[in-house]
Structures are given as C-alpha cells and as structure tokens.
Amino acid sequence: MGRWTDMDSDAERLPDGFERIGYDADTQTYTFRDASGRVYESEPGNRYGELRATGERSQPISDEERLEQHEAIEKDNRSAVRMMLPFALLVLVFLFLVFKLVDKSEDTYVSACGKGNRQAYVSKGDTCWALAEAHGISVDDFLSLRGNEGVDCDKLRIGWGICVPTTG
Template sequence: MGRFTDMDDDEHRLPEGMQRIGYDADTQRYTFRDANGNLFESEPGSRYGELRPAGFETPQSTSYTPPEDIEERNHAVDRNHREAMRTMLPFALLIFVFLLLVFRGVNGSFGMRADHGTSQVLDCHEGGRHIRVEEGETCWAIAQSHSLGVEELLGLEGNEDVDCNRLRVGQAMCVPV
C-alpha cells in the first residue's frame, strides 16, 4: 500500500462540488461535472490541470515561428548545452584518468610496446651483438637459430635481466656474432 493512498481519490484534489465523471482515451481528456451540472474538460494528458468548459476548443498554435524566435531558441539551447558540458567535464575527466590508470596497470605501458621510443642499451660482451625480439619468437627459437641452448643464451653477458616467461616484442637480447 502506498504512502499517500488517502490522496488517490478525487475529493482531495478537486474543488468542492467537482466530480470526475469520465475519460476519453482518444483525446486523452478527463471530463468533470461541477455542483451545478456544468461539464468541464482537462487539457490533453493532464488529470488535474486547468479545466475549461466542455466543447470549447483551445486555439491551436500555428506552425509558423518567426525566425527571431528560432534564433533565440537556438542560442538558449547552445547555452544550456555548454552549461551541461561544463558540469559533466570533471566527471568525464575522472573517468578518463581512472581508465588510463587501469590500462597502465594491466598493460604496463598504455598499450605501446615497452621499448617504443626508448632505446634499450645493452652492453654485450666482445664478440656479441644485440637483437630485438620479434613477434612470435621465443628464447628457445632465438637460442636454436644461434646454435645455443637456452641456458647458454641466458648466461651471455647482457642477458642477465632477460626473463623467457615475460619476453616482449622489441626487447633487446645479446647473441653471439
């Protein structure tokens, strides 16, 4: 049961002597009768708005709108749009920063390759050179292509920080010449 069920009936909302007697679904108008028997209609879609005598039509607005009014309305809409954007901007900025931090935490590099834009300097031993890991390569494939085992590849000077389980595209590694 609702909180204000005693206010659901018409006697609390209508003037003394007025009674709602019908509803026309086609025109969406309620019909009321006063104490003298006069009939009144509500505005379309309004249950308790202004009442007017039944049978009298309200003048319909013309479809012609002067250009000055249109321009005035356009300026009002633009002002409201700017105010709404100004209100929403701090929240959008917070969401953007939050998503940026989430991507940073998940990816570790904002979606770019970790070595993109920076040159990783390796000090390979004499007789060695550095290569960049390409997509699809593994430590085993790199070691086999240079006639080494994985342990020998990781044991070369300059490969101390290489973790084969976390090998990234573009990562530098030392290999023998």
C-alpha cells in the first residue's frame, strides 16, 4: 500500500461539502455536487483541479497565458537539464576512466633510438622477424638495438614506434 493512500479519497482532495457524483467517459469529465446542490464539472481528463459550474463553457486559453505556460515549461526544462548535468558529467568521467583502466595497453609506445638507428612504426602484419629481415639483421640483433629493450615480439601493437637500423 502506498505511503499517502489516505490522501487519495475525495474527502481529502475536494473542498468541504463537495462530493463526486459521476464520470462521463465520452467527454472524460467528472461531475461534482456542492453542499447547496449545485453541480460542477472538471476539465476533460482531470479528476481534480479547477471546477466549473455545469452549463458554463470553459474559457479558451489566451495567447498570453499560453505563452506564460510555454515559458514556464522551457524554464523547467532548462533547470532539469542544469540539475542533471553534473550527474551526466560524473557518468562520462567514470566511463572514460573505466575504458582507460580496462584497456591499459601502451598503444603509443615510442622508443628513443640510438645513433645509427631511426624510428619506424609497426603496421598491420608486422612481426619482429619480418622487420629484422627487412633491415638485414637477426631478431636478436633487432631486439638488442638501443630503444628496443622493452619490445615484446608476441605483443607488437599497431602504431608502436620501434628502432630499426638506418639503411644507405
């Protein structure tokens, strides 16, 4: 049972002496009677709210009232966005950190090459053997070049900078 179910009854929501006497499903209006016997109707779709005497026509909303309502909605939307912005920022920062920590690879490995060597970048399909063979050295010589000390041939990543001998 809800927390405020005692406030859902007509006695709690209607003015003193009013009682709900009917509902018209075609017009979606509720009908009420006051203590003196006068009959009132609600606005279509509203169970509680402004009541008007039966037979009276509801006044159409003026352009000024409509503009005020539109501005109030816009103001509420802006304040709702302003209220949610810090939360959204925290979520984005959290997601950024999660992705950074999960993908803790060194995608930008750049080596400081020694004299007589130059930096080359690993591309798709490169292996230590292919790189060493292309530069006319053995894999052991390739790994012993200054700057290639931390290279693990089983974990070469595209975009890594590695040292290769300068040719010609």
